[in-house]
Amino acid sequence: MNRIDWLLLVLTFPSDNATARMRFWRALKAKGCAVLRDGAYLLPFSDERLTELDDLAAGINEAGGNAQLLFVSARDDEQRGYLRSLFDRSAEYAIFQRDVAEARKSLGAAEADVEKQLKRVKKDFEAIQAVDFFPNEASVAGQAALQEFVALANKVLSPGEPHAEDGVIRPLRREDYQGRTWATRRRMWVDRVASAWLIDRFIDTKAAFIWVESPATCPADALGFDFDGAAFTHVGDMVTFEVLVASFSLEDVPGMIALGRMIHALDIGGFAIPEAIGFEAVVAGARQRGLGDEAMLAELGYVLDSMLAHYATPQRKS
Numbered sequence: 001m002n003r004i005d006w007l008l009l010v011l012t013f014p015s016d017n018a019t020a021r022m023r024f025w026r027a028l029k030a031k032g033c034a035v036l037r038d039g040a041y042l043l044p045f046s047d048e049r050l051t052e053l054d055d056l057a058a059g060i061n062e063a064g065g066n067a068q069l070l071f072v073s074a075r076d077d078e079q080r081g082y083l084r085s086l087f088d089r090s091a092e093y094a095i096f097q098r099d100v101a102e103a104r105k106s107l108g109a110a111e112a113d114v115e116k117q118l119k120r121v122k123k124d125f126e127a128i129q130a131v132d133f134f135p136n137e138a139s140v141a142g143q144a145a146l147q148e149f150v151a152l153a154n155k156v157l158s159p160g161e162p163h164a165e166d167g168v169i170r171p172l173r174r175e176d177y178q179g180r181t182w183a184t185r186r187r188m189w190v191d192r193v194a195s196a197w198l199i200d201r202f203i204d205t206k207a208a209f210i211w212v213e214s215p216a217t218c219p220a221d222a223l224g225f226d227f228d229g230a231a232f233t234h235v236g237d238m239v240t241f242e243v244l245v246a247s248f249s250l251e252d253v254p255g256m257i258a259l260g261r262m263i264h265a266l267d268i269g270g271f272a273i274p275e276a277i278g279f280e281a282v283v284a285g286a287r288q289r290g291l292g293d294e295a296m297l298a299e300l301g302y303v304l305d306s307m308l309a310h311y312a313t314p315q316r317k318s
Contacts, residue, residue: 005045006074006083009053011060011067012039020063027056032131034086042086044133045071089132093142096124100145107152115284118153119277121146126272147269154267157189167235169246177248179206183222184230186211188293190283191267192226194241194259196297197304199225203248211293239267255312262307279307 009028013021031052033041043049053069060067074080103117125146132139182199184192188211199207212218215227224230226240235243241263250256262273266280282303286296 006072007043007045007049007053008036008070008072009033009041009043009057009067010039010070011041011057011065013060013063013065017064020060020065024056024060024063024065032087032133034083036086042072042083044087084134087131087133088136088138089128090136090138092128093138096128096142097145099124100149104149104152107156111157112288114153114156118150118157119280121149122272122277129272143269150267150269154189169235169238169243171249172247174203174248177204177223179208180204181208181210181219181222183210183212183218183224184226185215186213186293187287188296189267190280191239191241191263193283193296193300194263194304195225195232195244197301198241198244198250200297200301201305202250202253203244209294209297234268237268239264241267253308255308255310258311259304259308262311275307275310279303 011024013024028041031043031049033043036042043053050069057067057069074083100121103121106117107114125142128142129139182196182204184196188196196209200209210219210222215224215229218224218227218230223232225232225244227233230240232244232247233240238246239260242260245251245256245260261270262276262279264270265273266276283296283300286300291299
């Protein structure tokens with residue numbers, strides 16, 4: 001029988017200190033605490049949550065309240081199940097799915113509005129996920145709703161987005177791909193920017209890039225990427241960036257796998273990545289400034305250099 005330990009914060013505030021009480025109540029709610037009764041707040045144990053609640057308890061005591069942080073263990077399986085049920089986020093995921101369905105109605109709006117909707121939907125999902133300590137079927141359904149919305153939004157932001165293909169990724173030799181011409185669709189978005197950077201930095205350092213209006217206009221001698229029928233595109237659950245990493249055996253480059261997770265999450269959805277929202281904002285800002293694809297690659301290439309260095313740093317702080 002697996003024992004789950006809990007953290008129980010018991011607190012009181014003088015009746016004349018409503019402002020401080022509200023401030024700390026909001027902080028506890030943001031951390032996903034369950035309320036056992038008035039003044040008793042529960043969280044599943046982890047070292048990080050222990051530190052956070054310790055800091056909150058100290059703040060409460062300094063503000064004139066009284067707070068004690070206790071370790072609690074469930075008495076039996078029935079009680080353990082009850083305590084876990086206090087953290088069931090099914091209702092929150094149901095509201096999220098309803099909001100996503102409503103947001104889908106606005107996908108025919110201007111590009112800037114779609115970007116705002118996409119950012120809001122991702123933020124809402126990440127807020128639930130951050131306090132979903134015991135994921136269940138509801139979290140899977142919420143994840144599916146997010147991925148579907150991301151895919152639909154990307155069709156607006158990045159027309160011609162490729163469909164995933166079935167297939168085996170064959171290992172390729174970088175020396176066979178030097179000095180080539182690489183082609184992708186104009187008005188690059190996250191996966192194409194990252195893929196072009198990867199090609200330029202790690203695969204073909206003498207690469208020439210062309211940006212086509214439609215895959216149909218891709219020259220026969222060019223290596224296409226990130227469109228249907230391209231030499232390199234989505235395979236299974238992998239986005240083009242990840243396919244290129246796997247094809248050219250770049251998984252051992254420090255930070256590359258983590259960077260791929262961020263690109264994956266932004267392109268087709270996935271688990272929340274703290275840095276993703278910032279990188280997406282930089283890409284969106286570059287497009288809003290009217291940068292052409294060549295200029296975007298040059299400018300965002302330095303950003304991706306820094307992102308890779310960040311992910312390669314042991315025990316980084318996000």
